Every structure is written in C-alpha cells, then in structure tokens.
Amino acid sequence: MNQYLIDTEFAVQSLFDLVTHELNQINALEIVLNERRENARKIYSDAYYVTDLDGDDLETPEMYMRRNGYVQHASAAQKIQSEISKLEESYKSKDSSIRTLYGSILQIAKQGLSTVFRGSIQTAIIEPNTGEPIHNIILQGRNQSMHFEEGINKKPVKECFMKLQLAFGNDFDLNIGDNKAKFVVVDALGWRTYHDYLTTMNQLLP
Template sequence: MSQHLSDSAATVQGLLNLIFSEEEDIENLQNQCILNQEKYDQKASLELEFHRSKDEVEIPEDQKEIVWYQIRKELSELLDEIKLLEYSITSKQEIIAILCGSILEIAKYGMMVNYSRLSECPDVRFIGKESIKNIIYQGCKQSRECKTGKYSKSVQSCFSSLEDSFGSRFSLKEKPFKSLACYIIELLGWKNYLVYERDMTALLCR
C-alpha cells in the first residue's frame, strides 16, 4: 500500500461515512416531503369542495369564514413546511457534492504526487470509453470549475463521453454550475471503500 493511500485511509472512510449519513437524512426528508404533499393535496381538495358547496352548507356565514380561514391557514403552513424540506434536501445534496469532491481531490493528489504527468499513471480500468484515471482527474476539475460554469476542453471531452455512455446526468449544459462529483463517485463504485482502495492501489503502483 502506498504511503498516500495509507495516510488518507481514515479521512476517506470518514468522508464516506458522512456521505452515508447525509443520504439517510435526505431519504427521511424526502419521505416527510411526500407525506406533507399528500396532506396538502387532500386539504386543497377539501378547500375546493368547500368553495363549491359553501352556499349549501347550513351554518352561519361568520362560521363559514372561520372554516375557510382555517383551511387556508393549514394549506399555507403545509406549503411552508414542504418548501423548508425541499431547501433542506437541496442543502444536503450540496454537502454530499462537496464531500465527494473532497474524495476526488484526495485521489487526484495521490496521482499527482506519484506521477509528474497524468499520462504516466496506469489506466487500471475503463468505464465506458474513459479510463478511471481520467474520470478522477477531470471529475475533480469539474467540481472546481462548476463555480464559474466555464470548463476546460479536457473536462468537456470527458463529460461528453460519459454523457454519451451513461446519460444526461453527466451533461455540463443542463446544469453548468452544479458539481457532478457525487455522480462520479457513484460511477466509480467508490461508495464502497474497498473498491476505492483497490483502484487507488492499482493507480499508485510503480
């Protein structure tokens, strides 16, 4: 095992644990969001039905206004909760992208310490038409360059190839300011630390 891999093992494992924790939180938030959306839809249907039939309901007019106000209040509260949940989900997705970008940075640093040029690094294996060394290198650059949305030709070429092979989630045009590091980690299979360790051992062997 290389010194870099040994030194960074605990850090990478810690990052993966944080990713798993954030993903679990996202799943719980998404489930809560679905439940709240169902409640909102039911309440909206009730509001519509009440609006259609309120003239036929035999209760005092002031009571009708109270019922109407209560329904609208509950709808507004549910909508606020849904928006807050969606914001929390988006925030956690951004955190995961940062964590995944950090793993790519660690991997890229190991390659650059070991080799003076990327061409000297072994391909190890290919995913689609791209070697994992290039996926790591360009994936790391993309996670940085997304801040401006202006990508180098090497990043564009790599992600165009990945888009052709694996679909639009690797498109730089659809969301030019979004880090795709989480998709790269998933594509590499690096959510399993043993796969990361195996690949990095092969990449850093000399």
C-alpha cells in the first residue's frame, strides 16, 4: 500500500466513522420530522372538520370556530409547527456537516494524487457510467465542494458535473448551488465505507 494511504489511514477512517454517526443521527431526525408533520396535518384537518359539523346561521364565524374547538386545534398545530421548524434547522445543520465531512475525504484523496504524481496522471481508471477518469471526478468534486459558496464554477468542474448529472441525476446539477461532495463520494465514486475508498485509492496510487 502506498505510504500516503498508510499515513492518512486514521484520518480518513475517522471521517467515515463520523459520517456514519451523522447519517444515523439525520435518519432518526427525519423519522421524527415526518411524525411531527403528520401530526400537524391531522390537527389542521381536524380543526377544519369540526368547524363544518353543524353551523348555526345566527353565529358569527368567530363564535362558531370557538364553539367547535378550532382555536384549540389551531393552537396545538402551531405549537407542533414551531417544533418542526426547529427540527428542520437541525436537519439542515447535520446535512451541511455531512457534506463537509465528505468534502474533507475528497480533499485528502486529491492531496494524495497531487503528492504522488506531482503533475498529470498517466494511467487513467475510468468511471463506467460517465466515461470520466476517476481521478478527475475526485479533483473536480473537491474543487466544487471547496468553492461552491462562491457560485462560480470553472470549466473543468462544469464539464465533469455535466457528465455526472447525465449519469446520476439532478443531485449533480450545478444550478443548484449546494455542496455536492456527498453525491460525488457516495454516488459517483461509490465510497460508502473506508474500505471502498481504500480499494479505489490503491488502484490510483502505485
């Protein structure tokens, strides 16, 4: 195994462990979010249902809704909606964290290529769905992850991601200006574990 891979083994393994932990956290969070959204939907549905049971033409709409419990239902729904908003913020934060961790994995992989080859790579290993060299997917994926907040993508990044989008779908659409690192690592490179990463890097680094 190349010395660079030996030297960075602990760091990359730790990053994959952190990603696994964060993915478990975000999956659990998503379950809670879906439950809260369903509860809110049901409460709102019940609120509108009770106001349509037995209207009295002599009542004002405000009196009618109060008598049938609409206010109580709406208040309960608003409370859950507030909780949903907080959960959604947590979800966004964890998703951003996961993307950053994947970006760090790409950075270490890219640095390995730069350290070993110090220039152009002579032997290319091709990703079969795109026809794109794997080392270029690593490089352009890293570049996009590092600079996505600037909103400006250089030509090599655009060309690479156009192929990735055609092969893997709109998660790779650069018009959606998010950090694409997790899609590059998981979908394009197939690195779901440290072992997956190491298999590819052993092929790339002599």
